Amino acid sequence: MTESNGSAAPQRYEEMPDWEKRFRAPRVSLPDWAEDAPDRSLFVSNATGTYELYAWDRSTGEQRQVTNRANGTTDGVLSPDGAWIWWFDDKDGDEFGVWRRQPFAGGEDELATPGLDPSYPAGLALGRDGRTAVVGRSTDEDGTTIHVARFAEAPVELYRHRESAGVGDLSHDGTLIAIEHTEHGDAMHSALRVLRPDGTTVAELDDTEGGTRELGLEVLGFAPVDGDTRLLIGHQRRGRWEPMVWDVATDERTDLALDLPGDVGAEWYPDGSGLLVSHSFEARGELFRYDLASRELVRVPTPPGTVSSATARPDGSVEYLWSSAAEPPTVRSTTGEPVLDPPGMKSPGSVPVEDVWVEGPGGRIHALVQKPAGATGPLPTVFDIHGGPTWHDSDSFAAGPAAWIDHGYAVVRVNYRGSTGYGRDWTDALKHRVGLIELEDIAAVREWAVTSGLADPDRLILTGGSWGGYLTLLGLGTQPEAWAMGIAAVPVADYVAAYDDEMEALKAMDRTLLGGTPEEVPDRFKASSPLTYVDDVKAPVYISAGVNDPRCPIRQIDNYVTRLESRGAPHEVYRYDAGHGSLVVDERIKQVALELAFAKKHLH
Structure with a gap:
């Protein structure tokens, strides 16, 4: 058994292999900006070797590191007036903690919401008055609670329910609070409620009414204008995510009905006159401006690839974070001017992605394929399975798959049933036969990879993190002849213990x-649990896990490992002091190096 023993020794950049440079190269997130002080921005960067929050004053160019914790910090919010940076303080990645705040210019951190005990976060919205916050909390004892917290006053409970819920947004003038809730018991499809700060209800919207529970709603944001009661929401009434404007005071609903395939999201332009529309289709993303008065949809020019986040600035320009499988992420602007280019080494690129469509038991399956430049099959092939499960792989840059490609492997990523981006029915299809349905799609793509000549059937690796790690362990047990080895990061291994x-x-x-x-x-949990099939596993198994992980807790992984040990099955386990993954660059590099070494040792 391997245990974490600290960071890897530093090396000179020029001596590093490309795969390691991709992890070490400084990166930045799309900067968030203060609504009433747009020169003040907040972003995340790994510049020090750990992902932390940074303040950026655009008027002076000054940048300042805000947080400095051993296991990193990524959850932060800038107050609308730009005076404060709120950040979530948990313990070594356990996601259970409190909100703290720090002055934008620097200074001591202080407890942001005195009177509220530690919890899991369930959303946060800050008022423009500089003293009001709407704080969502989740605990095992109370379920979800939402409080209105005002400076120097005791927090007031606004909402409480055993089922999951969260803060959606606070209106521009602070008089309306939108929440998403699942009081109907379907955690995949939220309903909406708009409340006043005193807790009285203004409006309700529930597309799960009538017992169908098949349509979800999401809060995208109130109009950024005082006294404006329009709320931008996402809905699934035509089988995919689309935006709609809902006036919560009059109940008038403006269905935009945009003629775009795939999922569509949106956010307001700062003056409330239009929407910045984000469109995701077949693993690519693009942007549009939608004018609410003329109903005109105009494309915002972006390169082919994936726009992972975007924001409209007060001058009408759009800033966005873009990448492709071949090109590392950059923050770009429609002005053509550079936005935020981190200093230091630049990340090497990788190879482009190829699209493959495979007929599966539930419909056509989209897979993304990369292989070393000039290589011909059959190749040792890694099936890198995404987490979520409500997520999808896209034509975007990923250092993990690129590391496998550098070492001579082909990489296949499968957007199985349960993935987003291919319509509501595709996302919802995995219910009740959880895990087994996804693996049917992965098996269909595996068959294509072998029969097409891409993959060597004797050198197939199944790997993934989180839900992808769960599918890895489940696949090794239910498809024992199909895989030469499995590498599972922060997985569900024993579904019943994980639930507990x-x-x-x-x-x-x-x-x-x-x-x-x-x-x-009980039969469904048993059928979907990797522990049920652990004695059928034939391939070597590598597992990495964070000892503080609240999503895939360590006890249930230990249960699975104990069963492997009891029959002498080949396996290795790596435990590290963090939660659901690590925000420390050295730690992440160490994990990838261990995975590559395990594959080299067992794949022959």
Whole structure:
């Protein structure tokens, strides 16, 4: 058994292999800016070797590191007046903690919401008055609670329910609060409620009414204008995510009905006259401006690839974070001027992605394929399975797959049933036969990879993190002849024990996916648990896990490992002092190096 023993020794950049440079190269997130002080911005960067929050004053160019914690910090919010930076303080990645705040210019941190005990976060909205916050909290004891906290006053409870919920947004003038809730018991499809700060209800919107529970809603934001009661929301009424404007005072609903395939999201332009529309289709992303008066949709020029986040600035320009499988991420602007280019070494690129469509038991499956330049098959092939499960792989830059390609492997990523971006029915298809449905799609793509000549059937690796790690362990047990080895990061390994130990919001999701608790539907939990099939596993297994992980807790992983040990099955386990993954660059590099070494040792 391997245990974490600290960071890897530093090396000169020029001596590093490209795969390591991709992790070490400084990166930045898309800067968030203060609504009433747009020169003040907040972003995340790994410049010091750990992902932390940074303040950026655009008027002077000054940048300042805000947080400095051993295991990193990425959850931060800039107050609308730009005076404060709020950040979430948990313990070594356990996601259970409190909000603290620090002056934008620097100074001591202070407890942002005195009177509220530590919890899992369930959303945060800050008022423009500089003293009001709407704070969502989740605990095993209380379920979800939402409080209105005002400076120097005791927090007031606004909402409480056993099922999962969260803060959506606070209106521009602070008189309306939008929340997403799942009081109907379906954690995959939220309903909306708009409240006044005193807790009285203004409006309700519930597309799950009538018992169908198949349509979800999401809060995208109130109009950025005082007295404006329009709320931008996302809905699934035509089988995919689309934006709609809902006036919560009059109940008037403006359906935009944009003629775009795939999922569509949006946010307001700063003056409220239009929407910045984000469009995701077949693993690519693009942007549009939608004028609410003329109903005209105009494309915002971006290169082919993936726009992972975007924001409209007060001058009408758009800033966005872009990458492709071949090109590392950069923050760009429609002005053509550079936005935020981190100093230091630049990340090497990788190879482009190829699209593959495979007929599967539930419909056409989209897979993304990369292989070393000039290589011909059959190749040792890594099936790198995404997490979520409600997520999808895209034509975007990823250092992990690029490392495998550098070492001579082909990489296949599968957007199985359960993935987003291919319509509501595709996302919702995995219910009740959880894990098994996704693996049917992965098996269909595996068959294509072998018969097409891409993949060597004797050198196939199944790997993934989080839900992808879960599918890796489940696949090794249910498809034991298909895989030469498995590499699972922060996985679900024992579904019943995971349910007992995980955070309350994930328990609600599991009840939705499987149709009940382990006591109510024991056969479904058993059928979907990797522990059920552990004695059928033939391939070597590598598992990495964070000892503080609240999503895939360590006890259930230990249960699985104990079963492997009891029969002498080949395996290695690496435990590290963090939560659901690591924000420390050295730690991440160490994990990838261990995975590559395990593959080299066992794949022959």
